[in-house]
Amino acid sequence: xxxxxxxxxxxxxxxxxxxxxxxxxxxxxxxxxxxxxxxxxxxxxxxxxxxxxxxxxxxxxxxxxxxxxxxxxxxxxxxxxxxxxxxxxxxxxxxxxxxxxxxxxxxxxxxxxxxxxxxxxxxxxxxxxxxxxxxxxxxxxxxxxxxxxxxxxxxxxxxxxxxxxxxxxxxxxxxxxxxxxxxxxxxxxxxxxxxxxxxxxxxxxxxxxxxxxxxxxxxxxxxxxxxxxxxxxxxxxxxxxxxxxxxxxxxxxxxxxxxxxxxxxxxxxxxxxxxxxxxxxxxxxxxxxxxxxxxxxxxxxxxxxxxxxxxxxxxxxxxxxxxxxxxxxxxxxxxxxxxxxxxxxxxxxxxxxxxxxxxxxxxxxxxxxxx
DNA sequence: GAGTTTGAAACT
DNA sequence: CAGTTTCAAACTC
Numbered sequence: 001x002x003x004x005x006x007x008x009x010x011x012x013x014x015x016x017x018x019x020x021x022x023x024x025x026x027x028x029x030x031x032x033x034x035x036x037x038x039x040x041x042x043x044x045x046x047x048x049x050x051x052x053x054x055x056x057x058x059x060x061x062x063x064x065x066x067x068x069x070x071x072x073x074x075x076x077x078x079x080x081x082x083x084x085x086x087x088x089x090x091x092x093x094x095x096x097x098x099x100x101x102x103x104x105x106x107x108x109x110x111x112x113x114x115x116x117x118x119x120x121x122x123x124x125x126x127x128x129x130x131x132x133x134x135x136x137x138x139x140x141x142x143x144x145x146x147x148x149x150x151x152x153x154x155x156x157x158x159x160x161x162x163x164x165x166x167x168x169x170x171x172x173x174x175x176x177x178x179x180x181x182x183x184x185x186x187x188x189x190x191x192x193x194x195x196x197x198x199x200x201x202x203x204x205x206x207x208x209x210x211x212x213x214x215x216x217x218x219x220x221x222x223x224x225x226x227x228x229x230x231x232x233x234x235x236x237x238x239x240x241x242x243x244x245x246x247x248x249x250x251x252x253x254x255x256x257x258x259x260x261x262x263x264x265x266x267x268x269x270x271x272x273x274x275x276x277x278x279x280x281x282x283x284x285x286x287x288x289x290x291x292x293x294x295x296x297x298x299x300x301x302x303x304x305x306x307x308x309x310x311x312x313x314x315x316x317x318x319x320x321x322x323x324x325x326x327x328x329x330x331x332x333x334x335x336x337x338x339x340x341x342x343x344x345x346x347x348x349x350x351x352x353x354x355x356x357x358x359x360x361x362x363x364x365x366x367x368x369x370x371x
Numbered sequence: 372g373a374g375t376t377t378g379a380a381a382c383t
Numbered sequence: 384c385a386g387t388t389t390c391a392a393a394c395t396c
Contacts, residue, residue, distance in 0.1 A: 151390065157380055158390045196381080223378065231393055232377045 146171040154178035155189035157200060162189070165201050205238045220246035228253035229263055319351045 147168060149159045154176045157163045161171060161178055168178040177185045193200040199218070206218050216235075220243060223233045228251045231237045235246065235253055241260075242253045252259040326347040330340035 145392095147391080149391065152380095156390080158392090160392085163380095193380095219379095221378080226377065226393095230377080232379095234379080237393095 147173050149173040149176070153185070155186060157193060163201070204234060205240065215240050216243045217246065220244075221248050222246075223248040223251070225250075227251065227259065229259055315355060319348070319355075322347055322351055 144164065144166065145160070147154060147159050147161050148171070150173070152158045154162050154168050154171070154173050155178060159168075159173070159178060161168045161173075167180070168176045177189075179186070190201075202218070204218050205215055215238070217238065217240065221228060221233050221235045223246075226232045226236075228236050228242050228246075228248050233242075233248070233253065235242045241255060242248055242251050254260065323344050326344045327340060330343050335343065
């Protein structure tokens with residue numbers, strides 16, 4: 001649609017930063033956040049390689065390092081030494097591979113032009129923005145539930161984040177030390193755990209040699225009261241059956257268990273219901289989109305309904321841009337999410353009113369000249 | 372949402 | 384290494 005037509009509808013295309021099909025804004029990271037999510041990059045000789053598992057791992061340069069490196073053994077696979085926060089060549093942070101990936105997938109970035117981090121370092125230089133309220137990490141890899149630790153400072157294996165070799169991020173924990181700001185304490189805690197159990201950070205569920213059938217808990221469970229049919233049981237939670245190494249009492253989590261089969265059937269039925277609901281929503285959404293995208297007039301004359309010709313692709317685009325502009329405004333003024341949603345919905349209402357009003361006028365004009 | 376149950380982790 | 388305590392998640396009401 002021409003701009004004049006847009007003005008006729010009262011829809012002025014706002015200025016929206018656009019990069020191809022995806023519009024994005026880039027949050028500026030406050031210094032304290034920067035400190036946590038973006039460690040000083042490795043030297044220029046450092047490389048970032050992408051493995052077949054889509055995980056990026058940092059490979060330290062082969063050149064001699066100026067510092068004495070800590071000598072920890074039995075660190076999780078893929079552990080690397082990254083420069084410690086605080087600047088300068090003062091030490092290293094031991095970063096299991098999972099932490100490295102998490103650092104790289106942080107939803108916040110700094111603009112390369114304003115950052116002291118060279119883009120070649122491969123860390124925190126790509127814009128990763130929240131999608132539908134989820135961070136990039138949450139949308140591109142397995143979602144992890146936020147922890148709620150209150151007493152462990154997230155530095156014991158009670159904390160799922162720590163146990164999984166991840167920093168706490170968007171968690172509900174109190175007095176959390178599982179971040180780069182408390183690198184010293186975290187390092188000490190990792191060492192303590194590894195002293196106690198050298199395999200503390202290795203996955204508990206071993207990958208079987210011949211597919212899922214051989215997956216089993218590395219230590220086995222010790223359940224006594226749950227029958228191994230509740231999520232208290234680590235085997236059941238991992239959707240695997242208990243094995244001979246388990247020390248559970250009254251186990252019902254085995255192949256032929258009728259209780260287990262009943263639970264499986266119930267779970268399957270629930271899953272089917274969810275899928276059906278999702279399909280119904282998708283279908284409805286598709287029908288709405290189809291309706292809005294129709295370009296042929298429904299009524300040519302005399303009808304009571306408004307012509308769909310006003311809801312053209314261009315009008316839709318302009319409407320979307322108005323909504324995006326409102327979202328941007330809300331973000332820039334640091335509005336809470338609820339207020340942002342209200343602003344966007346209000347703008348949507350205004351857009352609809354303008355479209356309806358213009359369509360009504362056009363219809364009246366059309367009738368007056370018998371078109 | 373508060374209280375209870377559970378079993379892994381931590382401690383003795 | 385066994386028994387006890389602590390802890391956070393799962394679960395129930």
